[in-house]
Amino acid sequence: MGGGGQQTESGEPAKGDRGGLSAVYTWEEVQRHSHRGDQWLVIDRKVYNISQWVKRHPGGIRVISHFAGEDATDAFVAFHPEPNFVRKFLKPLLIGALAPTEPSQDHGKNAVLVQDFQALRDRVEREGLLRARPLFFSLYLGHILLLEALALGLLWVWGTSWSLTLLCSLMLATSQSQAGWLQHDFGHLSVCKKSRWNHILHKFVIGHLKGASANWWNHRHFQHHAKPNVLSKDPDVNMLHAFVLGDKQPVEYGIKKLKYMPYHHQHKYFFLIGPPLLIPVFFTVQIFQTMFSQRNWVDLAWSMTFYLRFFGCYYPFFGLFGSVALITFVRFLESHWFVWVTQMNHLPMDIDHDKRQDWLTMQLNATCNIEQSPFNDWFSGHLNFQIEHHLFPTMPRHNYHLVAPLVRALCEKHGIPYEVKTLQKGITDVVRSLKKSGDLWLDAYLHK
Secondary structure, three states, X not given: OOOOOOEOOOOOEOHHHOOHHHOEEOHHHXXXXXXXXXXXXXXXXXXEEOOOHHHHOOOOHHHHHOOOOOEOHHHXXXXXXXXXXHHHHHHHHEEEEEOOOOOOOOOOOOHHHHHHHHHHHHHHHHOOOOOOOHHHHHHHHHHHHHHHHHHHHHHHHHOOOHHHHHHHHHHHHHHHHXXXXXXXXXXXXXXXXXXXXXXXXXXXXXXXXXXXXXXXXXHHHHHHHHOOOEOOOOHHHOOOOOOOOOOHHHHHHHHOOOOOOOHHHHHHHHHHHOOOOHHHHHHHHHXXXXXXXXXXXXXXXXXXXXXXXXXXXXXXXXXXXXXXXXXXXXXXXXXXXXXXXXXXXXXXOOOEOOOOOOHHHHHHHHOOEEOOOHHHHHHHOOHHHHHHHHHOOOOOHHHHHHHHHHHHHHHHHHOOOOOEEOHHHHHHHHHHHHHHHHHHHHHHHHHO
């Protein structure tokens, strides 16, 4: 239709078709271009060929590739707080538009639901719920720096007894966990008006305060937001064969007789290799491996400032071996905090292959909330409002509670479950879901 079938071997439209909006395409034609090296997507009914651009995409090649052959309008709006600036990069990629007879939504998505969510998004923007309060984040950074100072001052004044060293470790683990939530805010561009300042402060917090890599986090985390709980697309559910998750993957493993681990016991060994090892072992190795393999010397330099500061502060008290033991123990404590907070919102929810659902349905199926309280807000970095965070990832966290009633009302209107749990139930559901998945695997392994 309108030249949609005239392609070169590389997936590029034929030369005569590159006339802006002169070429029109059907969804069937767009969906044919969803393979590596040949990728199109749709934003606001305009068709873009991103086959070559994916390699230069600031958010990474994978996150944009996950929407190849699909309508990416809601994802585009959700991830880019300065859309007019970003659209400058889209202009050279424009190859046409959807035919007037084609619906705006692909794969039979509910047009009314999509329009209602976009109306909610417009209301959120009009009411200023995407604007941050600088004082909130300044005080938040202040309490992190205060914890760091108190932990060091404790040793300077009272010495390095076992009890004081333990207290110091707990304070450092708290500051590291809270810095993790703060870098998450900057990484999502939800604090400063200009994306550039968010990026700079993100490198400071995740690099200097935590010793990690901003680019590593961006490329990993935005995939999670783009396709949450989608197997092979969300890195947070890529368990490297250590666990099987959801209802589909365990059965698939069982039928294929895959037994990398005794999965029917995964709810038990999770306590041994999950919370204790994720940050101090897996993330630490992956971060440095990524920085060196990608020659990301800027992030490496930021990371080194953390380790120079840490060892400069604690070497006089504990020596080299003692300081290494201290940071390892702090990471061990932080890892427990991080795993339980991040997994209780997602692991018990639907985990499956890509169903190509609309933005609202996809995010609600993969996320749940934890009850609001001052402690839960602080403890989770406001990720107890995981639903609102996933729907509006650039929204500053102090506004989640304001948009939550609007989201709940929209979900009720369209019959989409909006799940809220207690903190205790959220934690126990993680273990319960692991046991259920393990039992499904065992049944398939033995009987199918």
